[in-house]
Amino acid sequence: MKGLGGQKVLLVHSSSNKPSGGGPGSPAMGRRRVWLVVFLALFACVSLASMLSSARDASSAVGGRRRASAAVAKVAASTAKKGRRGDAAADAALGPGLPGYVFDALVQYAAVGGNTSGSMPAADVRAIAAALKRRGTPCNLLVFGLGGETPLWRALNHGGRTVFLDENQWYVSHLEGRHPGLEAYDVAYTTTVREFPDLLEAARAARAAECRPVQNLLFSDCRLAINDLPNHLYDVAWDVILVDGPRGYTASSPGRMSAIFTAGVLARARKEEGAATDVLVHDYEREVERACSREFLCEENREKETSTRSLAHFVVRGGSAVRREAFCGGTGSTATAAQ
Template identity: 55%
Template sequence: MKSMGSRDKLAAASAASGHRRALYVVFAFATFLTFLYTTSHFTSAAMSGSGSAAGDSASSASATGGGGASVSDSGSTKLPLPVFDALVHYASISNATHRMPDTDIRAVSAVLRARAPCNLLVFGLGAESPLWLALNHGGRTVFLEENEFYVKYLEPRHQGLEAYDVSYTTKVRDFRDLLAAARAARAKECRPVQNLLFSECRLAINDLPNDLYDVAWDMVLIDGPSGWNPNSPGRMPSIFTTAVLARSGATAAKGPTDVLVHDFQFEVEQVLSKEFLCDENRVAGSGTPSLGHFVIPGGGGRSDAFCSAQEEGSSESGEKTRRRK
């Protein structure tokens, strides 16, 4: 169906010791820089006394209101730009195998810079996972991974890495049948606004920890599951589930959601993104040929259409039905 993408190559080489060493290096560097910043921040605060505390409160309020990003419950603020840029720089020049191209790393980082600290949901664990975690310092970053081995291996070794394994039932070879079924049930089981916990749509992911469905996600990066052969699960469920999350519940209520789809040059990613994330929501001049960037407006939407073209189609279908009557 399609050639092997960066995330898919990682799944095919799970035992590669070189990859693990590279991941350790990137995460260790990210942790070191974050430690330096945190230590410096608290040392300065302790020396400056109550006047500094008032200034910190004003700075925190400014960060929350000016950038549109939500600050986590811990009250942490953005990473300083020099630290942020250093992390991106060293990740982009890394010789680690099975990683994103430099241009994609920088494109994802640019969106994350605007939103962090925020609630970030990432489909797939990979070479860049420690980078996304570090860049979203002060926010919540959750990874959803098809390979239970990665979750069990990486999470205990990296403090703050929150990851859950997901069992997918779809296959790339069936993606057109699955898409046709979702279209037919767009006003019912596969509707855009719904509670995914109780969804019966075949593309819906409804077995995550319950609290994840109540999180107001600011940004979603779709870099999994694998889709490099007909028997791979493909990214149909992750794209559909993201589209519903962005239009439902807490995520829709808080405002627009940035959605990034990696390996966008492939058929499944393009077709499903067009169907559920919609061309009208794609950000012109953002992303790369292999990274699609969409912004889904907040406030929900029609219950029977993801995109405006589908709304027109639904209206025409309803008009024909009324005329026959």
């Protein structure tokens, strides 16, 4: 049996199929997986809760901003409403025309611009504006002459009727294109400044006939009467008439004799009882304007406190009390005009 006591054989067995404590299928690994799932679930719940809380906070902030904006808007609306009531009370005297502060601002800017060449002097702009304001706008405003102040007169009479008459047909068309809605007509004057003495003398001789103070200008034979305007203009009750045209600074210019005469007749032809028309004549320092104003508008009707050196303000009355046989009373217009 000696052979059995020799070399010994060592047999190595492979690992058993029984799972060990550290393998993937061990109970320890299963517990770790359970805890991992629980942790992830808790994390997801916490994250979801945080997101919901943030959304609620954002919604509350937006709602707060909206409520604050609504409160500010409510206060602003209340303040604006009070302001509107205050403005309405302050501007009640001007009626439905421009608010008083807008009216005054326009006059102020125009008066400042009046310091430039070719513009109406600031004192005259303010005097005309004051006459319009005292009359009350909107009203019926007739203006002889187009110029730099045309947009101003139209704006100051906002809501009323403003009509312009000018000798230059091209200029009428030009301004109508620049100012849509402007109502302007061209007038064909048949007089010149050099004819002024003869025209005035003829009008005085015919004051009881074709050149009488109350008449239908459409059918007038008086050479100073303007009778080629659109017919409907003769039926308007003009509240204010401004004579700032036509040209009158040279002997060949048309002169303002016809404009002043026509303004005087239009004012006296008003049928409303107690009616009065404010007639303003610019460039009153010139001989033609001064003499014709005294002849046909009358010194007795002149408002000296609202006149300036170059602007005369007359208040001419119509209705049943108007004088029909002569333009002026007192000692007569001839003596007055000669002064």
